Amino acid sequence: MAQRTLPVRDDRWQPTDRIYEGLIARAVDHSEDYEARDGTAEMMAGAFLLAVLFIIVMKGADSVAVALAVTGLFGGLGFLYMVNAARPAKGDRSQTLSELGGPGLLPAGYLVHPKAWSAGLSDHVGAVPESQLLAAAELCNIFPGTVDDLLRFVGNVAIHVPAGRNTSAEDVRRRARELVRVGKPIVVDYAKSAPKLPSPPPEGKKSK
Numbered sequence: 001m002a003q004r005t006l007p008v009r010d011d012r013w014q015p016t017d018r019i020y021e022g023l024i025a026r027a028v029d030h031s032e033d034y035e036a037r038d039g040t041a042e043m044m045a046g047a048f049l050l051a052v053l054f055i056i057v058m059k060g061a062d063s064v065a066v067a068l069a070v071t072g073l074f075g076g077l078g079f080l081y082m083v084n085a086a087r088p089a090k091g092d093r094s095q096t097l098s099e100l101g102g103p104g105l106l107p108a109g110y111l112v113h114p115k116a117w118s119a120g121l122s123d124h125v126g127a128v129p130e131s132q133l134l135a136a137a138e139l140c141n142i143f144p145g146t147v148d149d150l151l152r153f154v155g156n157v158a159i160h161v162p163a164g165r166n167t168s169a170e171d172v173r174r175r176a177r178e179l180v181r182v183g184k185p186i187v188v189d190y191a192k193s194a195p196k197l198p199s200p201p202p203e204g205k206k207s208k
Contacts, residue, residue, distance in 0.1 A: 004122045004123075004125055006117045010138070014109075014114075023100060027100070097121075105146050107145075107146060108136075108143040108146060109140050110147060128151055130172050142187055144195075154179060163175065
């Protein structure tokens with residue numbers, strides 16, 4: 001499925017939360033570090049083990065040729081293994097934010113956050129119709145729930161709003177505005193009594 005484009009609000013608003021910013025940045029950095037591994041440390045350790053093996057075989061068989069053949073065989077097998085294991089073929093971005101419960105459990109405002117978007121949120125919303133995604137982006141700053149809660153809410157609103165035609169980009173934007181017009185009063189009313197989302201635990205501490 002093609003990667004979606006980050007929705008940009010009309011007012012360019014983006015969430016700013018120091019704790020979430022730090023947790024998302026750390027998760028992305030760890031993912032990038034994992035993908036960047038080149039296997040150098042593994043190869044150095046393997047070379048040391050082969051040198052030890054060469055000495056042991058040479059003393060046991062009393063033959064340099066036999067020692068070279070044995071270490072060459074194990075060295076070739078070890079090299080093939082490290083090439084396959086040292087670097088992942090492709091990072092699984094859907095798991096980048098697993099420590100936070102996944103991208104769908106981020107506060108709704110993070111639907112328009114670039115770092116969260118590149119950490120797997122773009123794939124997470126891959127099946128959401130464009131008009132609903134644009135409408136969700138316009139409601140995300142006032143919605144008192146998670147990204148998934150917001151998308152479900154907009155999807156339910158869309159069921160009751162006639163779709164009309166969606167043959168052009170302007171048609172999509174027009175439908176998004178209609179979804180916002182219908183959905184915003186409901187969100188504003190609900191937000192007055194809705195409980196706040198729990199804050200993530202400080203770095204280094206785990207929630208009970």
